[in-house]
Amino acid sequence: MDRDAVASHVPRLRRYARALVGDRYQADDLVQDTLERALNKLHLWRPGSDMRAWLFAIMHNVFVNEIRSRRLDADALSDDESIAAPAGSVDRLEIRDLQAALGELPAEQRAVVLLVGLEEMSYAEAAKALGVPIGTVMSRLARGRERLRHLMAGAPAASGLKVVK
Amino acid sequence: MSGTASETDLHAYVDGALDEAHRREVEAHLAANPVDAERVRAWQDQKARMRALFNPVLEETVPDRLRAVAAPRRRIPYALAAGALVAGIAIGWAAKTYLATDPKAVPTASLPKRAAVAHVVYSPEVRHPVEVGADQQEHLVNWLSKRVGQPLKAPILATVGFELVGGRLLPGDAGPVAQFMYQDARGQRLTLYVSRSTANRDTAFRFSQEDRVSVFYWVDGKLGYALSSELPKDRLLAVATAVYQQLNP
Known part of the structure; x- marks a missing residue:
């Protein structure tokens, strides 16, 4: 039962990992390590509590450990085809800009920007997933978004952008 | 920070984390502060691009190796894949x-x-x-x-x-x-x-x-x-x- 619940979160874990790591296969490695650890610790998960927060917290720990042990190149944002442009919705160049800009952020800022912007976590949820106070989430979010803004200044405006749901 | 809205308010506005009254205050602030309005617009734009870029991952078929972890009976060892x-x-x-x-x-x-x-x-x-x-x-x-x-x-x-x-x-x-x-x-x-x-x-x-x-x-x-x-x-x-x-x- 819980195992199925874990499986139901896999697409979102993959989306976040892809955005965080950039490279498709490194991202799936991160998801796989996260799932293995989560399933080993499944008995520690309290039924009724927020499984998404629990899984993202595990992923964050795995990510941090892997950066430390240099198994993962945190700055690797893939320059290959690993992320295809959604057909007809966004200009490929704009996508490259965002992808490249994300890669320029320190990993801790990138994590917050993505948890809030992509995963749509509340600040409190993001704080819990990252194991830091809310104030830290806010300051990383502010710095990350400003840095992205400067990096992307000069990129064509995305007005009329169709968001792929 | 400028005017009546704090930096945190501006982000909370972008993230839809404000109640109605607070949201209207921020909107009034933005109407009077074009610099902040431009920053907010840029952050909203970042979020929209992020989703356009990464949401398609949700539609991808989950690779076998990840499905196998969640359902270990079907697991295929790495060595064999290699x-x-x-x-x-x-x-x-x-x-x-x-x-x-x-x-x-x-x-x-x-x-x-x-x-x-x-x-x-x-x-x-x-x-x-x-x-x-x-x-x-x-x-x-x-x-x-x-x-x-x-x-x-x-x-x-x-x-x-x-x-x-x-x-x-x-x-x-x-x-x-x-x-x-x-x-x-x-x-x-x-x-x-x-x-x-x-x-x-x-x-x-x-x-x-x-x-x-x-x-x-x-x-x-x-x-x-x-x-x-x-x-x-x-x-x-x-x-x-x-x-x-x-x-x-």
Whole structure:
């Protein structure tokens, strides 16, 4: 039962990992390590509590450990085809800009920007997933978004952008 | 920070985390502060681009290796996947040579030859062996039946040790062709190539050795079948027999 619940979160874990790591296969490695650890610790998960927060917290720990042990190149944002442009919705160049800009952020800022912007976590949820106070989430979010803004200044405006749901 | 709204307020506005009253205050602030309004617009734009860029990941088929973790009974060890890759490279070279030495053979090639080429091209694929995975078997069979124009079945080959990986649609001489791919516990793959037959008469089992690919093929009604693999001939015959029996109960 819980195992199925874990499986139901896999697409979102993959989306976040892809955005965080950039490279498709490194991202799936991160998801796989996260799932293995989560399933080993499944008995520690309290039924009724927020499984998404629990899984993202595990992923964050795995990510941090892997950066430390240099198994993962945190700055690797893939320059290959690993992320295809959604057909007809966004200009490929704009996508490259965002992808490249994300890669320029320190990993801790990138994590917050993505948890809030992509995963749509509340600040409190993001704080819990990252194991830091809310104030830290806010300051990383502010710095990350400003840095992205400067990096992307000069990129064509995305007005009329169709968001792929 | 400028004016009456704090930096935190501006972000909370972008993230929809403000109540109605607070939101209106921030909007009033933005109306009077074009610099902040521009920053907020840029952050909103970042979020929209982020979703446009990464939401398609949600629609991707989850790779087998991740599905296998969540459902460990179907787990395929890494070493085998790596082995399949190495074998794949070797077969890929074989296919290249094969295609290069006989370029005219392909368009007009016989059923076993076409099936063998398709087998050699797709069975080594580690990442994208199929277009539609076995987890969507009903969709797969309906889709391929529709495109091939005949009701198809994906035989269940568990009794001979093979599980369905999925299938794909290929171009053939007489229209679309379906390819079903199976894999055993050791990662050995076989493909069942199903095309519309123009021969219009049934045939018995026939065997053809296409380079290192063994092919059993037959015509049954309106469909021609070819089962291809690098398996030893006798083992492939056992599988072919199982396929035939299931298609002709």
